[in-house]
Amino acid sequence: xxxxxxxxxxxxxxxxxxxxxxxxxxxxxxxxxxxxxxxxxxxxxxxxxxxxxxxxxxxxxxxxxxxxxxxxxxxxxxxxxxxxxxxxxxxxxxxxxxxxxxxxxxxxxxxxxxxxxxxxxxxxxxxxxxxxxxxxxxxxxxxxxxxxxxxxxxxxxxxxxxxxxxxxxxxxxxxxxxxxxxxxxxxxxxxxxxxxxxxxxxxxxxxxxxxxxxxxxxxxxxxxxxxxxxxxxxxxxxxxxxxxxxxxxxxxxxxxxxxxxxxxxxxxxxxxxxxxxxxxxxxxxxxxxxxxxxxxxxxxxxxxxxxx
Amino acid sequence: xxxxxxxxxxxxxxxxxxxxxxxxxxxxxxxxxxxxxxxx
Numbered sequence: 001x002x003x004x005x006x007x008x009x010x011x012x013x014x015x016x017x018x019x020x021x022x023x024x025x026x027x028x029x030x031x032x033x034x035x036x037x038x039x040x041x042x043x044x045x046x047x048x049x050x051x052x053x054x055x056x057x058x059x060x061x062x063x064x065x066x067x068x069x070x071x072x073x074x075x076x077x078x079x080x081x082x083x084x085x086x087x088x089x090x091x092x093x094x095x096x097x098x099x100x101x102x103x104x105x106x107x108x109x110x111x112x113x114x115x116x117x118x119x120x121x122x123x124x125x126x127x128x129x130x131x132x133x134x135x136x137x138x139x140x141x142x143x144x145x146x147x148x149x150x151x152x153x154x155x156x157x158x159x160x161x162x163x164x165x166x167x168x169x170x171x172x173x174x175x176x177x178x179x180x181x182x183x184x185x186x187x188x189x190x191x192x193x194x195x196x197x198x199x200x201x202x203x204x205x206x207x208x209x210x211x212x213x214x215x216x217x218x219x220x221x222x223x224x225x226x227x228x229x230x231x232x233x234x235x236x237x238x239x240x241x242x243x244x245x246x247x248x249x250x251x252x253x254x255x256x257x258x259x260x261x262x263x264x265x266x267x268x269x270x271x272x273x274x275x276x277x278x279x280x281x282x283x284x285x286x287x288x289x290x291x292x293x294x295x296x297x298x299x300x301x302x303x304x305x306x307x308x
Numbered sequence: 309x310x311x312x313x314x315x316x317x318x319x320x321x322x323x324x325x326x327x328x329x330x331x332x333x334x335x336x337x338x339x340x341x342x343x344x345x346x347x348x
């Protein structure tokens with residue numbers, strides 16, 4: 001064995017497991033695909049905390065009114081246009097939420113709560129980063145997220161996606177320690193998969209960035225092409241899910257997909273996906289619960305000879 | 309962090325989600341104001 005083979009894989013958090021060699025994954029009722037729709041409802045601050053390791057508004061000295069107001073449009077207009085399409089197809093959503101949105105904009109909280117949307121904690125602001133945070137400070141930050149969500153909704157926080165993709169080497173351990181069920185920063189698979197943390201295991205969900213309006217529309221990608229990518233992703237996952245179940249994740253950002261010239265393509269995507277049978281419309285918590293109860297024991301049994 | 313006040317985090321305009329506003333009526337029953345900017 002070479003020296004390289006002795007090195008830890010993926011920071012020693014993830015057991016290597018080729019997807020083609022796992023037990024067959026079937027979702028409830030024999031469904032092949034779990035459709036997991038995640039609107040990212042965010043607030044970008046007018047004057048973010050200065051001196052962060054990454055400048056939230058690098059284009060200009062603060063305030064960057066052009067950037068700020070473009071994002072703010074999402075909460076005033078784009079969110080409501082996006083909602084019309086989601087309502088048309090009755091899709092249950094898991095909202096990746098900057099928690100401050102529920103406090104600044106109670107109209108948005110009321111709309112999400114009325115639809116029983118589940119919250120994935122996306123920090124407080126999308127311009128307040130975790131980079132470089134010492135472990136104890138990050139522990140306090142996550143505890144405050146859990147407490148704020150509980151105060152606002154009366155529920156326990158089920159999921160965590162680090163705001164603006166800002167995290168530390170300690171984040172998975174601290175998310176698990178806080179009792180959060182699933183985690184979305186490690187996106188290495190098309191199925192949920194457990195990652196190792198200090199307190200045991202934490203379920204990583206296949207939140208994807210390949211077909212993600214928040215990524216695609218930061219480049220010159222036309223909405224029609226974005227819809228085509230998304231539909232082609234679904235078609236291939238649906239084909240592969242005949243062998244073993246998959247998660248089809250769709251991330252949405254109201255200030256992007258909610259633009260008048262883009263919104264019809266969300267309708268096109270949902271119409272296509274929902275024209276198929278064996279599609280399970282689920283929240284992240286429902287997917288995680290089903291996986292942990294029904295599938296993880298099968299995976300564990302198969303991997304029982306593997307070092308974990 | 310403490311509770312955040314309702315509305316936006318600056319003083320220049322107020323949060324006003326579109327569904328909460330009264331319908332905006334343009335002259336002569338027009339639905340859209342079409343405005344062309346030319347940059348020199």
